[in-house]
Amino acid sequence: MSQFFYVTTPIFYVNAEPHIGHTYTSVVTDTIARYHRLAGEQTFYLTGTDEHGDKIAEAATANKMTPLEFADRISGIFRSTWDEVGFSYDRFIRTTERKHQRTVQDILQKVYDAGDIEFREYEGSYCVGCERFLTDRDLVNGLCRDHERAPELRREANYFFRLTKYRAWLVQHIQDNPDFIRPERYKNEVLGMLREDSGLDDLCISRPKERLHWGIPLPFDENYVCYVWFDALINYLTGIGYPDAPHFDDYWRTAEHMIGKDILKPHGVFWPMMLKAAGLEPYQHLNVHGFWNLADRKISKSLGNMISPLAMKQKYGFDAFRYFLLREMSFGLDAAFSEEALIARVNADLANNLGNLVNRTLNMVARYTDGKVPQPDTTGEPEDRVSDTAARVANAVDAQIRNLEVHRALASIFDLVNETNRYLETRAPWTVAKDPAREAELRTILYTACEALRVIALLLEPFLPATAPAILEDLGYPEALLHAQLPQDAMRWGQLPVGLKTKKGTPLFPRIEAAPDDSAEG
Numbered sequence: 001m002s003q004f005f006y007v008t009t010p011i012f013y014v015n016a017e018p019h020i021g022h023t024y025t026s027v028v029t030d031t032i033a034r035y036h037r038l039a040g041e042q043t044f045y046l047t048g049t050d051e052h053g054d055k056i057a058e059a060a061t062a063n064k065m066t067p068l069e070f071a072d073r074i075s076g077i078f079r080s081t082w083d084e085v086g087f088s089y090d091r092f093i094r095t096t097e098r099k100h101q102r103t104v105q106d107i108l109q110k111v112y113d114a115g116d117i118e119f120r121e122y123e124g125s126y127c128v129g130c131e132r133f134l135t136d137r138d139l140v141n142g143l144c145r146d147h148e149r150a151p152e153l154r155r156e157a158n159y160f161f162r163l164t165k166y167r168a169w170l171v172q173h174i175q176d177n178p179d180f181i182r183p184e185r186y187k188n189e190v191l192g193m194l195r196e197d198s199g200l201d202d203l204c205i206s207r208p209k210e211r212l213h214w215g216i217p218l219p220f221d222e223n224y225v226c227y228v229w230f231d232a233l234i235n236y237l238t239g240i241g242y243p244d245a246p247h248f249d250d251y252w253r254t255a256e257h258m259i260g261k262d263i264l265k266p267h268g269v270f271w272p273m274m275l276k277a278a279g280l281e282p283y284q285h286l287n288v289h290g291f292w293n294l295a296d297r298k299i300s301k302s303l304g305n306m307i308s309p310l311a312m313k314q315k316y317g318f319d320a321f322r323y324f325l326l327r328e329m330s331f332g333l334d335a336a337f338s339e340e341a342l343i344a345r346v347n348a349d350l351a352n353n354l355g356n357l358v359n360r361t362l363n364m365v366a367r368y369t370d371g372k373v374p375q376p377d378t379t380g381e382p383e384d385r386v387s388d389t390a391a392r393v394a395n396a397v398d399a400q401i402r403n404l405e406v407h408r409a410l411a412s413i414f415d416l417v418n419e420t421n422r423y424l425e426t427r428a429p430w431t432v433a434k435d436p437a438r439e440a441e442l443r444t445i446l447y448t449a450c451e452a453l454r455v456i457a458l459l460l461e462p463f464l465p466a467t468a469p470a471i472l473e474d475l476g477y478p479e480a481l482l483h484a485q486l487p488q489d490a491m492r493w494g495q496l497p498v499g500l501k502t503k504k505g506t507p508l509f510p511r512i513e514a515a516p517d518d519s520a521e522g
C-alpha cells in the first residue's frame with residue numbers, strides 16, 4: 001500500500017500581497033512536500049487564499065471594488081507569485097469556491113445537528129484585524145497586541161459553537177499525543193489556553209447579514225453568515241475533497257498543518273474541537289514556527305513593512321533566498337531578517353562551501369580524467385570517512401525533516417559538504433595529478449568527490465529545487481532525481497555510474513559583493 005502525506009499552509013488573507021512571512025511558511029511546506037515525494041509517499045500540498053470576512057470587505061471598499069473583484073485580484077497575485085518562485089503545490093484553494101461553500105455548510109449543519117451550536121447574545125471587544133472578539137490577554141494598553149489598533153465594542157445576537165464542551169477532551173488528546181502540537185513551547189501555550197482558569201469561552205461563529213454580507217450563509221439561518229475563521233479552517237477538508245474523494249481518509253489521517261505562531265489559537269484550540277464536533281479525527285500534527293522580525297517589529301501586512309519574494313528572487317535568485325530562510329530560522333523560534341545577513345550566509349555556505357566544491361571537482365574531472373567520471377581504484381580510510389558521513393547525514397536528514405527541524409537538516413547536509421572539501425584538501429588531487437604513477441589514486445579521489453556530490457544534490461533537492469538538479473546535470477546524471485528514493489539512494493554509496501560525461505558548468509552561486517543600495521522593502 002502506498003503511503004500518503006498531506007501538508008498545508010495557512011490560506012492567506014487577500015487584503016495585501018505576499019511578503020516574506022507567507023513565503024517562509026510556504027518555503028518550509030514546499031521543502032517538506034518535496035522531501036516526502038522523493039521518499040516515495042503519495043503527497044498532497046495544499047495552499048490558497050482566505051477571502052471572506054470584515055477585513056476583506058473593508059479592503060475592497062477602500063479600493064473601490066466589490067469584495068469578489070478584490071479577492072480575485074489579490075488571490076491571483078498570490079497564485080502567480082507562488083508559480084513564479086516554483087512552489088510545488090497540488091491545489092490552490094479559494095474560500096469563495098462553490099465546493100468550499102458546500103463543505104462549510106455541511107460541517108456547520110453536522111455540528112448544529114449534534115447540538116453544539118447555540119443562539120445567544122454577546123458583547124465584547126472585537127478586533128477587525130484578528131477577525132475575532134479579544135480577551136484581556138490580547139490587549140496591550142487597550143490596543144490589540146498584534147494590530148496596534150483599538151478594538152470596537154460590539155453587541156450582537158449570534159450563534160455560538162460550544163467549545164467549552166470539548167475542553168477536557170482536547171487536553172486529554174494533547175497529553176496522549178505529546179507531539180500533536182510542536183515544537184513543545186506551542187503545545188504548552190495551547191495547554192495554557194485550555195486551563196480551566198484561562199477564560200476560554202464558547203466561540204461566536206456567525207455575523208448578522210445586515211452588517212456583513214461577505215461570507216458563507218449559515219445553512220440553518222439565512223439571516224447570518226459564517227464567521228471567517230470557522231469558514232477558513234474548513235479549507236483543509238475541502239482541499240482534499242471532503243467527504244468522499246477517493247483518498248480523502250488516507251490523506252486526512254496524515255494531515256500536517258504548517259502555521260505561524262500568530263494563528264495558534266484557531267488551529268490549536270478551535271480546529272480540533274470543530275473536527276471532533278463534526279465527527280472527524282483530529283489532524284496529525286500542528287507545526288508552528290516563529291516570526292520574522294525586521295528592526296524589532298513583526299513583519300506583517302498591517303504594519304506595512306513588507307519584503308517581496310519576487311524582489312528577493314530578482315536580486316539574489318530564489319534558491320539563495322530560500323536557503324537563507326530555511327537555514328537562518330530555527331523552526332519554532334523568531335528570527336531577524338536583514339539583507340546583510342542573507343548575503344553573509346549565501347556567500348559563506350553557497351558561494352564558498354558548496355559552490356567551490358562543485359566547481360573544483362568538475363574542473364578537475366575536466367582536466368585530469370577527460371571530463372568523465374573515473375573508475376575508482378582501491379579505497380581506504382579517507383574515502384570511508386566520506387562515505388560514512390554520507391550515510392549518517394542521509395539518515396539524520398530523514399529524521400530531521402520528519403521532525404520539522406529543517407534548519408538542522410540543512411546543517412547536516414553541509415556537514416557532508418564540509419567533509420568532502422576537507423577530504424579534497426587532505427588528498428590534494430592537484431598534487432597527485434603531477435605524478436603519473438599515482439593515476440589510480442587520482443581516479444579514486446575524483447570518483448569519491450563526484451559521488452559525494454551526487455548524494456549532496458539528492459539531499460539538497462527539496463531545499464534548493466533549482467540548484468540541485470543543475471549539479472546533477474553537470475555531473476551528467478540528471479536522471480538520478482527521476483528515480484530517487486530518499487533516504488536510501490543517498491545512503492547507498494557507489495551509485496554514480498562510471499564514465500558519465502560531466503560539464504564544467506557555470507558557477508552556481510556567484511559571490512554577492514556587497515549589500516545592494518536599493519532596498520527591497522516596499
Ligand code: ME8
Nearest residue numbers: 010011012013021022025050232233260291292299
Ligand atoms: O492568518 N513571520 O492569514 P494571513 C513568519 N487567513 N510568518 C509570517 C509572518 C512573519 N512575520 N507574517 C505572516 C491568516 N506569516 C488566516 C489564516 S488558515 C485556515 C487562515 C505567515 O494572511 C504565517 O504563516 O494573516 C502566519 O501564520 C500567516 O502568514 C498568516 O497569514
